[in-house]
Amino acid sequence: MKKILTVSILLLIGLTVLAGYFFPQALGPILNLVIDWGILLIGTAALIGIGYLIKSHISRVARRDKQSFLSFVLLLAFSATIIVGLIFSFNHPIFTDLMINVQYPVETSLLAVLAVVLLTASFRLISTRGWTPMSIAFLCSAVVTLGLDAGSIYLGTEGAGAEILNFLRRLPMVGVRGILLGMGLGGLIVGLRVLLTIEKPYGE
Amino acid sequence: MNWSILGWGMIGISIILLIIFTFLFKNGRSYLVRKNTQIEGLKISRIKAIEGGLHRTLVLGHKLTSSSYPGLGLNSLAVMTGLLDAETLVDGKFNIATSQSSMVVFARQIVENSYQNGFSKDLTQKGVKAVLPGPTAYSNLVGLLYELDKHPQHGLILSGNFGPEASLLSEVAQAKNGYVFAAAGTIASQSALFSQVEDLMIGEDSFMLPGLLKPSPGRTAAWMTEDILRLLLILMIIVAAVLKMVGVL
Numbered sequence A: 001m002k003k004i005l006t007v008s009i010l011l012l013i014g015l016t017v018l019a020g021y022f023f024p025q026a027l028g029p030i031l032n033l034v035i036d037w038g039i040l041l042i043g044t045a046a047l048i049g050i051g052y053l054i055k056s057h058i059s060r061v062a063r064r065d066k067q068s069f070l071s072f073v074l075l076l077a078f079s080a081t082i083i084v085g086l087i088f089s090f091n092h093p094i095f096t097d098l099m100i101n102v103q104y105p106v107e108t109s110l111l112a113v114l115a116v117v118l119l120t121a122s123f124r125l126i127s128t129r130g131w132t133p134m135s136i137a138f139l140c141s142a143v144v145t146l147g148l149d150a151g152s153i154y155l156g157t158e159g160a161g162a163e164i165l166n167f168l169r170r171l172p173m174v175g176v177r178g179i180l181l182g183m184g185l186g187g188l189i190v191g192l193r194v195l196l197t198i199e200k201p202y203g204e
Numbered sequence B: 001m002n003w004s005i006l007g008w009g010m011i012g013i014s015i016i017l018l019i020i021f022t023f024l025f026k027n028g029r030s031y032l033v034r035k036n037t038q039i040e041g042l043k044i045s046r047i048k049a050i051e052g053g054l055h056r057t058l059v060l061g062h063k064l065t066s067s068s069y070p071g072l073g074l075n076s077l078a079v080m081t082g083l084l085d086a087e088t089l090v091d092g093k094f095n096i097a098t099s100q101s102s103m104v105v106f107a108r109q110i111v112e113n114s115y116q117n118g119f120s121k122d123l124t125q126k127g128v129k130a131v132l133p134g135p136t137a138y139s140n141l142v143g144l145l146y147e148l149d150k151h152p153q154h155g156l157i158l159s160g161n162f163g164p165e166a167s168l169l170s171e172v173a174q175a176k177n178g179y180v181f182a183a184a185g186t187i188a189s190q191s192a193l194f195s196q197v198e199d200l201m202i203g204e205d206s207f208m209l210p211g212l213l214k215p216s217p218g219r220t221a222a223w224m225t226e227d228i229l230r231l232l233l234i235l236m237i238i239v240a241a242v243l244k245m246v247g248v249l
Helices: A002-022 A024-063 A068-087 A093-123 A125-129 A133-149 A160-195 B003-026 B037-052 B072-083 B086-091 B101-118 B137-150 B166-175 B187-194 B203-213 B217-245
Strands: B056-061 B094-097 B128-131 B155-161 B179-184
Touching: A002 A024, A002 A160, A002 B003, A024 A068, A024 B101, A024 B128, A068 A093, A093 A125, A093 B137, A093 B166, A125 A133, A133 A160, A160 B003, A160 B072, A160 B187, A160 B203, A160 B217, B003 B217, B037 B086, B037 B155, B037 B179, B037 B203, B056 B072, B056 B101, B056 B137, B072 B101, B072 B155, B072 B203, B086 B101, B094 B137, B101 B128, B137 B166, B155 B166, B166 B179, B166 B187, B179 B187, B179 B203, B203 B217
Parallel strands: B056 B094, B056 B155, B094 B128, B155 B179
Antiparallel strands: none
């Protein structure tokens, strides 16, 4: 009974939202209301998720685990951010300074590590994937694109050479669009599967 | 005809095809999907990990929804059900991690339901943990790196919306003799992981993963619908290109 109710609510709300886009005049207010409820529910779920995070770190500190000191630092930083955020607004200079001087440098240093990892991984490409048409195409396209973006190849502004270079410059975008179209189709089908209750990840 | 009508036409066709094929496949018809060697690798690695008592982590990505990649988060939640078999639910070595706090709540709900479907509605599962290592992409990364370092030979499954930082996870897991499978849908993560991960699903193949792990008539119908839509789209692009060349469009 509980599952039938869940499926019925899902189907009703899903089809109402879909119909709302078809008939914006008639179903516009209902659509806004349902979307507002959805945002509210997602927000509440997000708060519960943060609660899980805090709970797990508090229990780690209470158990005096090997890495409990790190959890203690996290809890301290979390509390400080909450307090500063509550006292000042998110746009206050103190709060933005905290973000710019603490969070961004840490993230930037991670990005620096990432750059090195990606560089070494690209050197290992052939040993990981072998000499397959895909890996050769990937390697060639990366080298050609890098060369073009660095401006190391210049064949003038007119003529066949320039046309070929322009074509090569546009080629990665064609690939990106192809993948994005595929992802869009996949996303559409997943959404419809859930909407039509063909897919029920919340329980069979 | 404008783009909006074209879009709604595609949605309408998809709904009709999905419903028709679901009924057809429920009545015993089948559709042979393309052979996927990556999924065989994942299945073998899962068996080895369960038998060897090794830790596994499914990372669900950073976003439930996004305008560039709609459906990726939902798809990663659908992947979960295919991985939550009876052995996994009780062996206590499987974790689900994400950086979006609302997804942790959904993941917990799915795990609880899967457990109660397999065992008893009166029991609460403790074998699979849905965790939030950090509330942002990078803090999540740091939390997961610690876990991968703590448990060598880790089995890592990446499914959902990631950035290029996913390659750091795969690098550490592989350095610790672990196994990595990726169905990370974004272009940035796919290109970053391409040089590292052997078992990588590219493009819309990521959306085939739930059906490959746990086949059902609805999922097979989705494959067939997606293939038909893809053919339609290719035809439309070719026709539009020809019309543009002859000056009609």
